[in-house]
Amino acid sequence: MQGQPKAIAVLTSGGDAAGMNMAIRAVTRSALARGWAVYGVQEGFAGLIAPPEEGKISRLEARDVGGILGRGGTVLGSARCKDFHDEKARARGIDNLAALGVDALVVIGGNGSQTGAHALHEQGLAVIGIASTIDNDLEGSDITLGADTALNVAVDAVDKLRVTASSHRRASIVEVMGRHCGYIGLAVGLATGAEAIVLPENDVSPDEVAQRIVNAYERGKHHAIVIVAEGARHNAQALAAILERDHRERVRFDMRVTVLGHIQRGGTPTVQDRLLGARFGAHAIECLARGEHGVLVGLRGSEVVTTPLAEVIGKQKPLDLDLVELAHVLAQ
Amino acid sequence: MQGQPKAIAVLTSGGDAAGMNMAIRAVTRSALARGWAVYGVQEGFAGLIAPPEEGKISRLEARDVGGILGRGGTVLGSARCKDFHDEKARARGIDNLAALGVDALVVIGGNGSQTGAHALHEQGLAVIGIASTIDNDLEGSDITLGADTALNVAVDAVDKLRVTASSHRRASIVEVMGRHCGYIGLAVGLATGAEAIVLPENDVSPDEVAQRIVNAYERGKHHAIVIVAEGARHNAQALAAILERDHRERVRFDMRVTVLGHIQRGGTPTVQDRLLGARFGAHAIECLARGEHGVLVGLRGSEVVTTPLAEVIGKQKPLDLDLVELAHVLAQ
Amino acid sequence: MQGQPKAIAVLTSGGDAAGMNMAIRAVTRSALARGWAVYGVQEGFAGLIAPPEEGKISRLEARDVGGILGRGGTVLGSARCKDFHDEKARARGIDNLAALGVDALVVIGGNGSQTGAHALHEQGLAVIGIASTIDNDLEGSDITLGADTALNVAVDAVDKLRVTASSHRRASIVEVMGRHCGYIGLAVGLATGAEAIVLPENDVSPDEVAQRIVNAYERGKHHAIVIVAEGARHNAQALAAILERDHRERVRFDMRVTVLGHIQRGGTPTVQDRLLGARFGAHAIECLARGEHGVLVGLRGSEVVTTPLAEVIGKQKPLDLDLVELAHVLAQ
Amino acid sequence: MQGQPKAIAVLTSGGDAAGMNMAIRAVTRSALARGWAVYGVQEGFAGLIAPPEEGKISRLEARDVGGILGRGGTVLGSARCKDFHDEKARARGIDNLAALGVDALVVIGGNGSQTGAHALHEQGLAVIGIASTIDNDLEGSDITLGADTALNVAVDAVDKLRVTASSHRRASIVEVMGRHCGYIGLAVGLATGAEAIVLPENDVSPDEVAQRIVNAYERGKHHAIVIVAEGARHNAQALAAILERDHRERVRFDMRVTVLGHIQRGGTPTVQDRLLGARFGAHAIECLARGEHGVLVGLRGSEVVTTPLAEVIGKQKPLDLDLVELAHVLAQ
Structure with missing residues (x-):
């Protein structure tokens, strides 16, 4: 031209x-x-x-x-x-x-x-x-x-899950989008006060997730939220299965898995x-x-x-992992 | 007393x-x-x-x-x-x-x-x-x-799914709550103009679902919505698997499954x-x-x-199945 | 035909x-x-x-x-x-x-x-x-x-007003639609826990409104909500002016008027x-x-x-005024 | 310390x-x-x-x-x-x-x-x-x-007003917050495709506002939106009064005024x-x-x-007035 x-x-x-x-x-x-x-x-x-x-x-x-x-x-x-x-x-x-x-x-x-x-x-x-x-x-x-709309849709959904989780004294394991990148998971976790945030860039072991749910229970919380990015080592279903199999007794909360899926793309x-x-x-x-x-x-x-x-092209913007630590401190 | x-x-x-x-x-x-x-x-x-x-x-x-x-x-x-x-x-x-x-x-x-x-x-x-x-x-x-809040949450989610389905020329298979009763599925299907509504009380065969998606495509629609109650004979995942296996060629739309799950309980x-x-x-x-x-x-x-x-106690209120037929007519 | x-x-x-x-x-x-x-x-x-x-x-x-x-x-x-x-x-x-x-x-x-x-x-x-x-x-x-959509839009707005009213220890005087009929006002008032509901069919004197705001204050509430239908004897502005003029000292809360207007017609x-x-x-x-x-x-x-x-034609459906009394009891 | x-x-x-x-x-x-x-x-x-x-x-x-x-x-x-x-x-x-x-x-x-x-x-x-x-x-x-929440609440309200304005072929004059600063007005106007944005920092004469409403009508639009910051020279009521008095014939749309008020403070x-x-x-x-x-x-x-x-302290962040011009171009 x-x-x-x-x-x-x-x-x-x-x-x-x-x-x-x-x-x-x-x-x-x-x-x-x-x-x-x-x-x-x-x-x-x-x-x-x-x-x-x-x-x-x-x-x-x-x-x-x-x-x-x-x-x-x-x-x-x-x-x-x-x-x-x-x-x-x-x-x-x-x-x-x-x-x-x-x-x-x-x-x-x-x-x-x-x-x-x-x-x-x-x-x-x-x-x-x-x-x-x-x-x-x-x-x-x-x-x-x-990104901003997707985050708001996802957080609105997690807010709804927290309501029902809290009514039933449950842990809610929520899978959000992010095949290679944990941005959505990180922002949603920080914005909803999640107990644990599991990302491709921030692998948290099932044992550690279990421990954080236990801590929430012991601090008197009525619910616990775990946010899992779809590209994490274990997706939400897999993570919940491991928690049920290996940590059922420690984790006093019932657990429920929700995969938010494509609703995150929609929205005004x-x-x-x-x-x-x-x-x-x-x-x-x-x-x-x-x-x-x-x-x-x-x-x-x-x-x-x-x-x-x-x-x-071909690059991926790195995530600010300090915010994962911040989310952890603030969920106390 | x-x-x-x-x-x-x-x-x-x-x-x-x-x-x-x-x-x-x-x-x-x-x-x-x-x-x-x-x-x-x-x-x-x-x-x-x-x-x-x-x-x-x-x-x-x-x-x-x-x-x-x-x-x-x-x-x-x-x-x-x-x-x-x-x-x-x-x-x-x-x-x-x-x-x-x-x-x-x-x-x-x-x-x-x-x-x-x-x-x-x-x-x-x-x-x-x-x-x-x-x-x-x-x-x-x-x-x-x-019930009214749950319906509004579910319809809001399906509205979001329709936006992205329409952008990608897809069929969206959505599972809503209702283990024994199709009320939520029926109301959501009617309120969102779904092509097919599959309920415990209204089994629609995968072949028929496929045909309705085909019809939508041929009428020039950019998307198709299928609502499945969790208690239907095939849940949403199972239905989608059958459609992929047996009807892939007729159904010209890509398909995506979403299970709304517990967000339907939450909400103001x-x-x-x-x-x-x-x-x-x-x-x-x-x-x-x-x-x-x-x-x-x-x-x-x-x-x-x-x-x-x-x-x-022990009874289940029957569903007004005329509304299923109405939904079908109105989705033309 | x-x-x-x-x-x-x-x-x-x-x-x-x-x-x-x-x-x-x-x-x-x-x-x-x-x-x-x-x-x-x-x-x-x-x-x-x-x-x-x-x-x-x-x-x-x-x-x-x-x-x-x-x-x-x-x-x-x-x-x-x-x-x-x-x-x-x-x-x-x-x-x-x-x-x-x-x-x-x-x-x-x-x-x-x-x-x-x-x-x-x-x-x-x-x-x-x-x-x-x-x-x-x-x-x-x-x-x-x-009607249902209009009510939900109006209640959502009043919920927002309550948040800010509560932060500032204020009374919020809100005018909703209803030129001849208080249905919207009544339903919104009951759904939001309003202290007073002023309708064409249910005139509440400014003195009585003032008293209810006083009561809310004395019960330790951080805010008070007054819902006024546009067709009431005094609209929201007029009512607030009378309250300021004649009852400023009793009414310990600051007051703010909001006229919701045409947003009530819109909405999904x-x-x-x-x-x-x-x-x-x-x-x-x-x-x-x-x-x-x-x-x-x-x-x-x-x-x-x-x-x-x-x-x-030419008739107006009467309002169930028992609900006004119910709203009053429930706002205690 | x-x-x-x-x-x-x-x-x-x-x-x-x-x-x-x-x-x-x-x-x-x-x-x-x-x-x-x-x-x-x-x-x-x-x-x-x-x-x-x-x-x-x-x-x-x-x-x-x-x-x-x-x-x-x-x-x-x-x-x-x-x-x-x-x-x-x-x-x-x-x-x-x-x-x-x-x-x-x-x-x-x-x-x-x-x-x-x-x-x-x-x-x-x-x-x-x-x-x-x-x-x-x-x-x-x-x-x-x-600020972000307030903007989203205000834009949601204007979206609702547009629906009803469009159904009735009307112009909607909307007053948003901003006593000294037009930030909310500017962002809302740009986000809603407003015909005119009237701010403390960007005075648009009633004559010019009228002309823009006329232009929208002549381009075949079914509605026009005018956003007025509360601190503008004429507030929304005053502006509408001038338009009615001096420009009623040119402005073919009916006009309606809405003052959003304190709902802008609330919201999740x-x-x-x-x-x-x-x-x-x-x-x-x-x-x-x-x-x-x-x-x-x-x-x-x-x-x-x-x-x-x-x-x-004592300073006010200047507004990016290029965005006013952008809003004008994009509303064509």
């Missing part, structure tokens, strides 16, 4: 995240305000490389993105796309855009999606990434679009995710307007910044 | 339900307003028969039940109690009450709990039951205390459950004041009524 | 209410399932009598009412329409329908709307009313569509309103299918029933 | 804010974990200077702050205190603490409260401030404790406010442990930092 684009496209990819719709709206209206044309790509990279007759890429006008800012998920849809690892498939995607006069693409998504974005960039397309994943594991952004976007979506989307268009691309738009402190996609 | 009681006790038993606290408050303050003493029993029947030195039965004053009307669960706690099937154990419970001068008991709970209440009544205690279970399966009340009580709790609790005291006992307090139409406990 | 209609229309009128969309969906899909055509009228009676070239009446297919069941308000829109009091204007509306082959109309709304529905019926159109108003003041239905429909909307909408079509019209669809106990529109 | 304190006190002051309870819990348990004694002061500075026989200062143990992390407001209470501007009154407060062996104080609050904290510090008490106000106008913290704390409360509270104790005081604990980027109270 030389100078400013005349037409851009936008897609969402990977797991859906609350705030994606606000970002789509901001990308669209910011670009329209500059007089550019805007195309929406349905179903992520799969839609990008689909044959044009499938009609997965279509014009977006200002009214097309009206009324979506308060809705979770993504109106453009998302999908996995194995073919996209193939350079030729990606070239078809670039051709599809070129046939419509589109010379720049905004990719809203997480780690895998930005790897795809980077590959397209390497093949010559002007690409901007927007950091969006509920896992908050993406380098280049202190917090990613969608929080204010923070709406503001991030608006700012990230508008910033992506500013970058393209000044000829910057090949970068990820993210947040540093309270500033919206960019980081080269090449520096972002 | 002859004439009005001088002192009463109140307990909650079985699964906790939102609104129980409002009922405890109403029982307590209505009785205090008549000049009676009120005792709260912790942990249900287990607390009733515990040795007095464990201190499970204690006085409740007006301020003790302040600030609880908006909280889910039960401040008195609940527990299972196998010993309570033993007549001698129950006699100990009656003795415990007598030692405190208590000559009447209000039991807030569902089917099993009212069976216990009836047994105490048979042994000579003045007992009033309050119909409270999220399953809404209790004869003697059109709707039971706690809805207005309906607060009003029911207040009215049921006050009515229980009116009954005792006029010498009526051995009955369950419930709702008929918009009236609070009583039904002899003997007519209630 | 002779026999079954071939085509029907549906409109929403008066104040919007949560659940109207579910009713629109149920009317539409139930009628389509019988092979009838369905038309949606925008903006209530105003749209009905608008010149055809304004395009306010258009076909509804099954997909047109997809995805709306969880949204508040009405996708058809609503509006006031003074012209509709004119018989000639109504005749134009009937002609507009006839020109499209429509021979039956479903009117979803409250008292004023059903008066319009009855007038159309008198002029020969087959009309069915669906009882929908947040005020719950309509004869012919124990509870009207939309509760389960009860979704189920009512589905059942009412489907029942309206069953009525038309068997040739019944000129009636209002409502709820009696747990049954959906019909009442002649002529018996409904 | 020389070396580590042996006993500390904590108070909340000024308007209550969600997350204060989490901060109280974190201060208390972090201090207890170091072996210090902890005292809670009721009703802010008023409680601090009250005669000891009123019993406003009492010991806090770990269990005393159990179960409060998910509650809005402040369990310690808050109050205004004019006397505190008097040096002698403050000296009484320091004496009250000294009599209990307390040699350090944590003050959780906003601008006025930190001014009081600084005055105590000047008189020799070891004081740490924690930045907490829903207005987010405090220098020394990018975001203050409580969001995850962000819980995490901030935990981190700020723990950090305050770390500061005292290493002998640092006279500072405000706040957030810079994603780090918890301290700023001398002397640099914070």
Whole structure:
């Protein structure tokens, strides 16, 4: 791309995240305000490389993105796309855009999606990434679009579990999302006063979990909460089975397992995710307007910044494990 | 009991339900307003028969039940109690009450709990039951205390699942509570526009479920919702496994299973459950004041009524299966 | 209309209410399932009598009412329409329908709307009313569509006000909707443990309100809640002004006034309103299918029933004032 | 204070804010974990200077702050205190603490409260401030404790107003908190897609507001939202009156005013406010442990930092007015 684009496209990819719709709206209206044309790509990279007759890429006008800012998920849809690892498939995607006069693409998504974005960039397309994943594991952004809503949904669910656990003098073992990254587990555990937080980055042995439940009981608590990230060594079911088998007598509380699952993806976007979506989307268009691309738009402190996609992909943002210790102290 | 009681006790038993606290408050303050003493029993029947030195039965004053009307669960706690099937154990419970001068008991709970209440009544205690279970399966009340909140929590969760299902063009198989009774499943299915509703009372074959998902896909829907009561012939995991094994090709949507579990018990009580709790609790005291006992307090139409406990126990309120057909028509 | 209609229309009128969309969906899909055509009228009676070239009446297919069941308000829109009091204007509306082959109309709304529905019926159109108003003041239905959601929104707001009132040792004077009818005020007051409930049907003097606030203070409460219906003799502002002027010294709490206003109309429909909307909408079509019209669809106990529109209009359902007394006892 | 304190006190002051309870819990348990004694002061500075026989200062143990992390407001209470501007009154407060062996104080609050904290510090008490106000106008913290919850409550209310405004083709004029600072108004306006945002820092003339409502109507929108901070030149009522008087014909929408008021203070704390409360509270104790005081604990980027109270008081954090322009572009 030389100078400013005349037409851009936008897609969402990977797991859906609350705030994606606000970002789509901001990308669209910011670009329209500059007089550019805007195309929406349905179903992520799969839609990008689909044959044009499938009609997965279509014009977006200002009214097309009206009324979506308060809705979770993504109106453009998302999908996995194995073919996209193939350079030729990606070239078809670039051709599809070129046939419509589109010379720049905004990719809203997480780690895998930005790897795809980077590959397209390497093949010559002007690409901007927007950091969006509920896992908050993406380098280049202190917090990613969608994480705040997911956390609030998960904490609301654990608050409900605590009510019933407390009524029945039970321990509640709760599995939250986070296959490789314990961010959600850590934040949920700290926010709900969990007795133990078991993460991929912070393995707590079943024996230690049992001990913390015992301690809670002995301090007179009416319930105990254990938060387990899905990617921990033992998932919630497995952990509960070990506790039942090896520690039944010490652990005086009855135990119940809940796997929160996909409800964590849904939910009305929080204010923070709406503001991030608006700012990230508008910033992506500013970058393209000044000829910057090949970068990820993210947040540093309270500033919206960019980081080269090449520096972002394949990495995982480390977790602040001091907060695990803090959670432990505060649950006393 | 002859004439009005001088002192009463109140307990909650079985699964906790939102609104129980409002009922405890109403029982307590209505009785205090008549000049009676009120005792709260912790942990249900287990607390009733515990040795007095464990201190499970204690006085409740007006301020003790302040600030609880908006909280889910039960401040008195609940527990299972196998010993309570033993007549001698129950006699100990009656003795415990007598030692405190208590000559009447209000039991807030569902089917099993009212069976216990009836047994105490048979042994000579003045007992009033309050119909409270999220399953809404209790004869003697059109709707039971706690069901409305549980439904709203479950529907809120399914609304969230629909958002992400729709973003990814998926079918969402959701398991809701209801071991013997499909009320929650039916109401949630109708309220969320589910493609299929699988209940203990309404078995839908996996083949038929597959066909309905196919139909949704072909009508252009971006998602499909299947609601499964936990007590259905196949639970949600089993149903999904069969669909994957036998119908993978027809069912074009990806499928995801979510088991809502105990979050359905929690939640801030809805207005309906607060009003029911207040009215049921006050009515229980009116009954005792006029010498009526051995009955369950419930709702008929918009009236609070009583039904002899003997007519209630061991029965299950039938489900209005016309609503299953309605749900099917409306999901087109 | 002779026999079954071939085509029907549906409109929403008066104040919007949560659940109207579910009713629109149920009317539409139930009628389509019988092979009838369905038309949606925008903006209530105003749209009905608008010149055809304004395009306010258009076909509804099954997909047109997809995805709306969880949204508040009405996708058809609503509006006031003074012209509709004119018989000639109504005749134009009937002609507009006839020109499209429509021979039956479903009117979803409250008292004023059903008066319009009855007038159309008198002029020969087959009309069915669906009882929908947040005020719950309509004869012919124990509870009207939309009331449950409005109550839950209002109680959620008062719960928030209590938190801050309690932190600052304040009295919170809250005005809720209800111009002629105190239903919302009564239910909200009972559900939130209000010290005083001031309604059109239950005038409580400022002196008495002051006394109850004083009593709360003296019982050691950290806050007091006063619920005022907008149609009470003194609205919330006026009441607070009198309390400040005449009772400042007795009332030890600071006072704050909040007028909840139109947020009470919004909100995601509760389960009860979704189920009512589905059942009412489907029942309206069953009525038309068997040739019944000129009636209002409502709820009696747990049954959906019909009442002649002529018996409904111009009346106001009386309030159960025993509940005011109950609220007073329970707030001790 | 020389070396580590042996006993500390904590108070909340000024308007209550969600997350204060989490901060109280974190201060208390972090201090207890170091072996210090902890005292809670009721009703802010008023409680601090009250005669000891009123019993406003009492010991806090770990269990005393159990179960409060998910509650809005402040369990310690808050109050205004004019006397505190008097040096002698403050000296009484320091004496009250000294009599209990307390040699350090944590003050959780906003601008006025930190001014009081600084005055105590000047008189020799070891004081740490924690930045907490829903207005987010405090220098020394990018975001203050409580702001995120207030924003989410306000946006939820505006989402509800949009539903009903859209059903009736109306403009909704909404007043949010912010006497001197437009942060809430700006964030709410951007998050809800408001047509116009009127702030103390960004005066928009009634003529311009009218024009933006007209533009929304002409673009085919079914509603318009105008957000007004309470401290703007014209408040919401005044603005609406001017629009009715001078611009009634241009503005084709009906208009409705809603003043959100104190509901913005309430609400269950969001995850962000819980995490901030935990981190700020723990950090305050770390500061005292290493002998640092006279500072405000706040957030810079994603780090918890301290700023001398002397640099914070009497200042107001400037607003990022670029976001007003962004909101305008995105509302097209």
